[in-house]
Amino acid sequence: MDIHEHQTKELLRSYQVPVPEGRVADAEASAGIIAEQIGGERWVVKAQIHAGGRGKGGGVKVANSIDEVRQHADHIIGSHLVTPQTGAEGKLVQRVLVEAAQDIKQEFYLGLVIDRTRQRITVIASASGGMDIETVASTDPDQVIREAIDPAIGLPEFLCRKIAARIGLTGALMPQAVKIMRALYRCFRDKKALMAEINPLAIVGDGRLMALDAKMSFDGNAVHNYPEITAYRDFDEEDPKEVEASGHGLNYIALDGSVGCIVNGAGLAMATMDAISFHQGRPANFLDVGGGASPEKIANAFRIVLKDPNVKVILLNIFAGINRCDWVATGVVQAMKQQDIVEPVIVRLSGTNFAAGQKILAESGLPFITAVDLDDAARKAVEALA
Amino acid sequence: MSIFINKHSRVIYQGFTGQHATFHAEEAIQTGTHIVGGVTPGKGGQKHLDLPVFETVSSAVRETGADVSGIFVPPQFAADAILEAIEAGIKIIVVIADGIPVQDMVRVKRYLIGHDSIIFGPNTAGVITPGECKVGIMPASIYTPGRIGVVSRSGTLNYEAVAQMTALGYGQSTSVGIGGDPINGANFVDVLSAFNDDPDTDAVVLIGEIGGQQEVDAARWATQHMSKPVIGFIAGVSAPPGRRMGHAGAIISGKSDTAVAKMDAMEALGVHVVRNPADIGTTVKRALNS
Numbered sequence: 001m002d003i004h005e006h007q008t009k010e011l012l013r014s015y016q017v018p019v020p021e022g023r024v025a026d027a028e029a030s031a032g033i034i035a036e037q038i039g040g041e042r043w044v045v046k047a048q049i050h051a052g053g054r055g056k057g058g059g060v061k062v063a064n065s066i067d068e069v070r071q072h073a074d075h076i077i078g079s080h081l082v083t084p085q086t087g088a089e090g091k092l093v094q095r096v097l098v099e100a101a102q103d104i105k106q107e108f109y110l111g112l113v114i115d116r117t118r119q120r121i122t123v124i125a126s127a128s129g130g131m132d133i134e135t136v137a138s139t140d141p142d143q144v145i146r147e148a149i150d151p152a153i154g155l156p157e158f159l160c161r162k163i164a165a166r167i168g169l170t171g172a173l174m175p176q177a178v179k180i181m182r183a184l185y186r187c188f189r190d191k192k193a194l195m196a197e198i199n200p201l202a203i204v205g206d207g208r209l210m211a212l213d214a215k216m217s218f219d220g221n222a223v224h225n226y227p228e229i230t231a232y233r234d235f236d237e238e239d240p241k242e243v244e245a246s247g248h249g250l251n252y253i254a255l256d257g258s259v260g261c262i263v264n265g266a267g268l269a270m271a272t273m274d275a276i277s278f279h280q281g282r283p284a285n286f287l288d289v290g291g292g293a294s295p296e297k298i299a300n301a302f303r304i305v306l307k308d309p310n311v312k313v314i315l316l317n318i319f320a321g322i323n324r325c326d327w328v329a330t331g332v333v334q335a336m337k338q339q340d341i342v343e344p345v346i347v348r349l350s351g352t353n354f355a356a357g358q359k360i361l362a363e364s365g366l367p368f369i370t371a372v373d374l375d376d377a378a379r380k381a382v383e384a385l386a
Numbered sequence: 387m388s389i390f391i392n393k394h395s396r397v398i399y400q401g402f403t404g405q406h407a408t409f410h411a412e413e414a415i416q417t418g419t420h421i422v423g424g425v426t427p428g429k430g431g432q433k434h435l436d437l438p439v440f441e442t443v444s445s446a447v448r449e450t451g452a453d454v455s456g457i458f459v460p461p462q463f464a465a466d467a468i469l470e471a472i473e474a475g476i477k478i479i480v481v482i483a484d485g486i487p488v489q490d491m492v493r494v495k496r497y498l499i500g501h502d503s504i505i506f507g508p509n510t511a512g513v514i515t516p517g518e519c520k521v522g523i524m525p526a527s528i529y530t531p532g533r534i535g536v537v538s539r540s541g542t543l544n545y546e547a548v549a550q551m552t553a554l555g556y557g558q559s560t561s562v563g564i565g566g567d568p569i570n571g572a573n574f575v576d577v578l579s580a581f582n583d584d585p586d587t588d589a590v591v592l593i594g595e596i597g598g599q600q601e602v603d604a605a606r607w608a609t610q611h612m613s614k615p616v617i618g619f620i621a622g623v624s625a626p627p628g629r630r631m632g633h634a635g636a637i638i639s640g641k642s643d644t645a646v647a648k649m650d651a652m653e654a655l656g657v658h659v660v661r662n663p664a665d666i667g668t669t670v671k672r673a674l675n676s
Contacts, residue, residue, distance in 0.1 A: 222488075319546055
């Protein structure tokens with residue numbers, strides 16, 4: 001689960017990480033009021049969406065007067081911000097963060113990730129801050145420091161000093177860097193996060209280290225234990241079909257093709273999409289109905305897939321282990337009868353209670369296209385598009 | 387022969403009296419698995435499926451000589467259950483639970499250092515040696531004894547591959563699910579190595595997916611150490627970058643962990659790569675005849 005920059009900063013502030021003074025506004029007028037309350041002469045107005053590269057898309061603006069703060073806020077709020085991570089249609093901006101602008105002397109990168117190869121929480125740090133860390137890692141790999149954390153001892157001060165020294169945060173800056181690293185790690189560990197990033201971590205005018213931008217992502221399997229984090233969930237950032245699907249216990253991800261897919265198991269769901277692509281078709285979605293799917297769940301899967309107007313064919317591929325083909329078939333029949341489905345439906349069933357499932361489909365008298373295996377199913381789905 | 391589990395394995399279930407554990411224990415017993423009891427804290431001393439229930443894993447090990455455990459407890463308690471099994475000296479730990487927090491598994495992997503347990507999963511359909519022992523949730527009926535090893539991250543895609551092989555007359559020595567989570571127990575190399583040492587395995591089917599570099603690392607290991615053909619498939623050619631495709635570990639986070647990049651790398655390392663998931667069975671046949 002991703003959260004917004006202003007939420008990450010609020011969380012980090014509670015761990016004593018220095019961040020600029022600022023607050024979030026959902027309208028031009030309140031943006032102006034916030035700037036007045038913060039005081040000073042320069043402010044930054046930053047679009048709050050769950051996507052990086054906001055500056056490149058015009059979502060981060062510096063203002064030299066309260067009027068300018070209002071103008072920027074007015075311009076950004078309600079716009080569809082296009083960044084390298086949003087896709088061409090962009091993302092609707094509902095709020096901006098208004099902050100005191102800082103006089104930046106130097107920028108660094110500090111992050112925590114779960115490194116799959118090392119199987120450890122790992123600190124990533126770099127003297128090249130303010131840019132995309134993946135770019136730095138590919139163009140100048142020596143500039144990226146990695147230190148894996150042993151969970152038995154956590155992130156001790158000596159390790160923080162070692163990292164700080166290697167990216168040039170020495171002298172009076174070192175104790176500040178140590179404090180920020182340990183605070184970030186504590187927050188990451190306390191809330192069972194998956195990713196935390198301060199970029200840039202900057203030396204500002206008065207010689208202090210400060211988190212000027214920050215991003216965190218949390219583990220969907222742990223976040224329910226932390227109501228203060230779940231409160232940060234922004235449903236507007238998610239595809240409404242995906243939200244609805246998760247409410248029915250379905251894992252749905254919208255794609256841009258025309259073959260709607262209903263499958264059990266994530267691996268088989270991906271392989272089904274791949275088989276469609278192999279036959280020159282394009283999947284409209286990823287959908288995993290999970291285990292023990294009831295007829296109602298299958299019917300709901302049809303409803304969600306068909307909300308996508310691009311869907312021209314539906315391919316249902318079930319290899320039942322803990323699922324039951326008879327329940328699945330009952331769900332298919334129920335969906336076809338209740339939902340007025342005009343699109344061709346290709347059904348491939350295999351595994352537990354296969355014969356009973358086939359019988360239910362055959363006796364329904366409905367116009368399914370049955371497929372004997374994965375290849376047959378993918379080929380028939382693509383043929384039905386023509 | 388087989389790897390990891392066989393007809394001599396003495397199996398317990400943690401979370402034994404739960405609905406899923408009960409259902410799968412019954413099926414496993416019917417197909418010949420030697421289940422010797424189970425653990426459900428608070429229910430020690432009771433009988434379940436005519437087998438003893440214990441309060442702790444260590445008492446189950448002491449009383450039954452168990453050396454394999456299937457972990458069926460809910461995900462929020464699963465890391466603790468794995469730690470308990472490691473501490474009690476269980477050799478093979480199969481973690482069915484799906485949804486264990488990633489940081490919990492980081493701690494489990496740290497504790498595993500210095501212990502000689504092998505963990506499969508989390509989020510695995512399990513391990514099966516057809517006709518001898520099944521610890522998991524897979525439908526035993528689709529597996530047949532034979533000489534092909536199977537290792538996969540996904541459960542249902544494992545079933546698909548096995549069904550394609552069975553249709554062509556190829557059975558399995560052992561089928562191993564290593565699970566779909568980003569931090570897991572045994573990796574592909576661990577399993578390939580065991581299959582390489584098994585005189586009754588002729589070839590190995592390796593089924594991976596987007597995310598991470600495990601499959602390419604395994605292919606590299608295989609070129610250096612393996613005397614048997616490896617047939618490989620990576621699911622997710624059509625998956626968009628940056629999206630988690632169902633499994634917590636299935637996410638493209640760079641150029642090198644896309645399905646195509648991984649399959650190209652594996653092919654260059656000598657793996658018989660399958661580009662269409664419907665061709666897994668026929669590729670096994672071709673690899674064995676080449």
